[in-house]
Amino acid sequence: MEWILENLPHILELTLDHLLLSAPAVLAAFLLSLPLGRLAVRLPRLREPLVGGIGLLYAIPSLPLFIVLPLILGTSIREPLNAVVALTLFGLALMVRSAADAFGSVEEDVRLAAVAVGHSAGGRFLTVELPLAGPALLAGLRVVSVSTISLVSVSAVLGVTSLGSLFTDGFERGIVAAIVAGIVTTAALALVLDLLLVALGRVLMPWRRPVPRRSASRSAEKGAA
């Protein structure tokens, strides 16, 4: 406890670093998944290669990916960009499937009805499909957000600064409090972001309670390294 109080500014700093790695990755994964998911529904033949192919990324252990990725990006292992790209790929692996399922579940007849009313293709996407797919998209986004935040820490063993640094420092110097503080703060951060997403969903989609129970419980999750 004493250690935590003494190091509060440090912990806050690491929390910010953690957020700066995870938030862009979650956002990028979400934004990229929308056109990809929509495409998978529009062109059913592309669905399996697209969803399945990107989903394969998920099988790649994260620590090795952090190490291999610089080969392609030309970054160094410790650069934040490297971590952000790796995390985006993992987020995408989960989110593309959620997005494809979400758009796929937007009933055909609702879409047809909207065509009859005279929306343009773009207008229809924004005014009809996106709102209807919203709850399922949100469910997927929540899973991506939580797993990304817990995933960031691993990069600490490579020297990328985040809340994970509390684990590496704590372990090397034998400070239990540092590790506990890291776990609690990471979990709290995940929880806060999750609540924010739920609140955002309530504001943007007041007509529906978010998160169909089944789809949330069945969504995949990603371990560490």
Next chain:
Amino acid sequence: MIEFRQVSKTYPDGTAAVEDFSLTVPSHTTTVLLGSSGCGKTTLLRMVNRMVEPTAGSVRIDDVDVATVRPVALRRSIGYVMQNSGLMPHRRVVEDIATVPRLNGVPRAEARRRAMELMEVVGLDPQLARRHPGQLSGGQQQRVGVARALADDPNILLMDEPFGAVDPLVRLELQRELRRLQDDLRKTIVFVTHDIDEALALGDQIVVLRPGGRTAQVGTPRELVEAPADDFVSRFLGLGEGRRKLRAAPRPGGGQVVTDDAGRPLGVLDDADGGPSADAGE
């Protein structure tokens, strides 16, 4: 003989599905529970094999309260056919039919042999034995359901709208076959339906139910048609409708032509006897 003694069922959510219902189902006959959807037919039927426990009263089979029999043993001794056939999608037809004999410890080969026999009894091509239910038509699935219920030769057969989901022509065919089977087997059948024609076609005894599982009238098909107890029964049987108001008129070649209210011909009545012979109804 099956007796319902003042049974009631209130589901945990407060729905009173059945209230104070009593009935005697004589052995070796078919009793039809007839009523519209939600009036408690399924609830009553499932009390017999303890798939539903009454909240009051008791069900007795040959003077034994079913509450004293282990549910698993009880169910294995009673055939049960349901609307959506309830076949096991992962099992082959022959294995599914052999389910209860296998549960009762009949050796595999013997159970299979019986299953194959039963397929013939219910009019199924033995070639279908190795299929899965998904590869059968609706009518074939219902036949498998009946065969499975009969597999260990139970005394009692519970049938819950077994032909409700197949198309009308197949339904008539299945009803005919059930009558033929029952002539041979003489099981004690409790048959649930909301289809008045089906009830008249199959029932030795018909129980017309009001919502809440209350009895409106019990009687043979003929008694019901001849003397409906009240307006509810009369309306339920459709006696006010044109299609049940029949007229007979002399026919040039002898006998009588039977028509409905609108004058559409339904069949011919011989002079020889005035019995319930005409192919009226359907």
Next chain:
Amino acid sequence: MTPLLEALDWVLTADSWTGPGGLGVRAGEHLLYSLLAVGLSALVALPAGLLIGHTGRGRGIAVVSTGVTRALPTLGVITLVALAAGIGLTAPMVAFIVLAVPSILAGAYSGVEAVDPQIVDAARAQGMSPVQVLLGVEVPLGMRLILGGVRLATLQVVATATLAAYVGAGGLGRPLFLGLRNYDYAMMLGASIVVILLAVVLDALFALGQRLLARRPGTA
């Protein structure tokens, strides 16, 4: 591309695979840890998950615990247990199991829950006992999702097993961290590639299994 070539060169050299600290031994350790952890987890989580799915009881607890462990950073769990239990295999094992149990649990109960309730009802009405319903109907029909949980757990554990070396155990994390410490990018990269291959191959095997199961009639 030179680093990649160097890494491949290192991976493809027979010397890298033989000997007490060679890739062969490390890969063996890696697999052994993973199988042990998934096996131990399944021993607890499969029966528990099947029971939750069958009875519908305890579902709330299972959902919450799955959510909580999803938010737990594995590196934190490993280092914390390692400080308490000391260097070696205990800490990583505890972390692996913490990681694997919720996935297997969730797969098991959602597999059972996904089975059409009318089929389960029909099975009971034929006189199957609860155990017979579970093993004869719910498990075979829910197998694809049940296996999906084990697949996810295996994936997570194989990935995380790399961290075992961080607290002094073996596995493919050894050459990875050794390379990291000695600025030997070829070794680090080579080890990473082997881990990735291992994970992808295992996952492909599971995918194949699930695909075969999906072809079975009636599978949920």
